[in-house]
Amino acid sequence: MKDPAYEAGLAVRRRVLGEAHVKRSLENTTAFDEDFQDLITRHAWGDIWTRPGLDYRTRSLITIALLAASGRNDELNLHLRATRNTGATADDVKEVLLQVAVYVGVPAANSAFRIAKSAFEEMAKEGSR
Template sequence: MKDQAYEAGLAVRRRILGDAHVKRSLENATTFDEDFQDLVTRHAWGDIWTRPGLDHRTRSLITIALLASGGCHDELKLHVRATRNTGATADEVKEVLLQVAVYAGVPAANSAFRIAKSVLEEMAKEDAR
């Protein structure tokens, strides 16, 4: 059953990650992972990202720091790309990753810088087209 938290989460998830990504994630869900898709949409996006305490740009930067710190490379790529929709700048991503280097370790930041650099370069090429 889709409730208000789910619907609000779905709207924010689409706005931040892009409709194509969310549509693909939901369409590719199977009986094995459909409950996980529901959990992410309802709780991460519906309960947390809709809260008024932080704007989406700030939440985006915090998420990037946490994903980089945790070595969650696929999700990090996704959220660096989502900065296009959150308003976080490349310079802000750089500052967050420098913070990661000091507090979570240079190896985590090294991987994150490599990933973010690649994604930001792809985005710049797309924007130049």
């Protein structure tokens, strides 16, 4: 059993990203990246996402803005898909990406809009099954 921060982080990680994603991540963990998986579960999810100051929707939107601004497109796609669990809407994401366009730059927002559009289209198709 891991410490309480890890366990709390794992619960939030599962709630936000979904059980299937987290299960895959943990099953694919090797000796090489085990410490990294522990670090992100404990610190990102356990220390930050469990704090009482912001709700999941707000944290989700901040994360999306930061990922779009820094060009971390794989993680951006993951967190766009997680909006189905955080309460952030497509309109919320649109507003955040417009902020990114002005404060970070049009190329970053352009890439993020393309990724968001694709992610929301895929989620809509998945929801109609």
